[in-house]
Amino acid sequence: MQFLCDYLNEIVILSDGSITTCCMDPIGLNRYADIGQDDFETVLKKHECVLESIVEDPLSMPRCRICFEKISAAGFPETGTYKTNPSNKEIKAFVNNKKRPRQLVIEMSSICNLNCNGCMQSRADIPSTRTHPLIDFDALSTWILDKADNIDYLRLYNYGETFVHPRSFEFIELIRKSAPDIKIEIATNGLLLDTRAKRKRLIDANVHCIYFSIHGSDTQSVQKYMTSVFDFEKMMGIIAECARLKQAYGKNTCLIWKYLLFEWNDTDSHIEQAKYLARKNGIDQLIFWLPGFPSPSKRFPDYSINSVVDTIIFDH
Numbered sequence: 001m002q003f004l005c006d007y008l009n010e011i012v013i014l015s016d017g018s019i020t021t022c023c024m025d026p027i028g029l030n031r032y033a034d035i036g037q038d039d040f041e042t043v044l045k046k047h048e049c050v051l052e053s054i055v056e057d058p059l060s061m062p063r064c065r066i067c068f069e070k071i072s073a074a075g076f077p078e079t080g081t082y083k084t085n086p087s088n089k090e091i092k093a094f095v096n097n098k099k100r101p102r103q104l105v106i107e108m109s110s111i112c113n114l115n116c117n118g119c120m121q122s123r124a125d126i127p128s129t130r131t132h133p134l135i136d137f138d139a140l141s142t143w144i145l146d147k148a149d150n151i152d153y154l155r156l157y158n159y160g161e162t163f164v165h166p167r168s169f170e171f172i173e174l175i176r177k178s179a180p181d182i183k184i185e186i187a188t189n190g191l192l193l194d195t196r197a198k199r200k201r202l203i204d205a206n207v208h209c210i211y212f213s214i215h216g217s218d219t220q221s222v223q224k225y226m227t228s229v230f231d232f233e234k235m236m237g238i239i240a241e242c243a244r245l246k247q248a249y250g251k252n253t254c255l256i257w258k259y260l261l262f263e264w265n266d267t268d269s270h271i272e273q274a275k276y277l278a279r280k281n282g283i284d285q286l287i288f289w290l291p292g293f294p295s296p297s298k299r300f301p302d303y304s305i306n307s308v309v310d311t312i313i314f315d316h
């Protein structure tokens with residue numbers, strides 16, 4: 001059966017330099033290239049071949065086979081992210097549109113400074129599926145820096161904490177220099193933004209948006225998932241300073257609080273407290289998200305797992 005999957009708009013570089021189709025492939029089953037062996041243009045050609053092969057037969061790539069069998073077993077629900085039995089015209093438009101991917105995902109690190117209870121990172125033992133836990137800075141720079149202006153969006157996270165890589169800040173600055181218009185997006189638990197100098201570098205590099213993963217609105221509710229290592233008060237201070245630096249440097253970096261709704265952190269008072277703190281600390285958006293694991297909130301039976309339940313935008 002022919003199949004169009006919207007996730008095929010990206011190239012994902014894992015921490016060992018291998019390349020896979022999309023962020024839905026945490027253990028790299030669909031690997032098809034490697035930045036150590038394939039230059040930028042070769043990867044684009046391979047991406048196009050893989051794209052055409054998946055469109056013709058989703059069972060041709062192992063991770064796509066899993067996706068396809070899951071949605072087939074569910075009776076092909078309308079999710080808006082894929083299409084089955086497309087017309088020839090739709091296929092042509094899809095391939096034309098996706099063959100030059102506009103989004104690059106780079107997993108700077110496949111390890112994390114936290115070990116959250118039930119996080120995919122620990123459940124699937126992601127690091128054991130990579131031959132290197134931190135991306136080779138020189139190989140990555142050689143591969144991308146003089147090609148970066150071909151890319152519209154750079155997502156600097158996948159499975160693992162970006163700032164565990166000691167040269168992440170340097171890489172962000174180099175990318176910004178070589179591609180002034182590229183939109184850089186980062187997701188982090190924020191704890192490693194632990195000095196003013198690091199926060200200044202990040203904001204000064206004009207990152208488009210930073211997602212802070214903070215799953216609760218006080219120490220107790222956060223630590224149930226993020227463990228006792230997570231210092232909630234310290235994080236609020238880090239975010240507040242990022243917001244001040246933004247103002248001082250005249251930058252537009254969007255500061256986003258991503259809040260996973262579990263059974264224990266989704267009472268009205270938790271939510272009101274999160275809104276209060278977000279406004280107070282200069283957060284631009286607060287996104288409530290329904291996770292699949294380990295204990296998603298039951299207050300949203302009509303929402304599918306791994307979807308946004310609500311987004312609150314603050315005007316400062």
Ligand code: SF4
Pocket residue numbers: 005006007008021022023024025030054058063064065067068
């Ligand atoms: S079918 Fe699944 S693995 Fe394949 S590209 Fe789509 S989301 Fe990724």
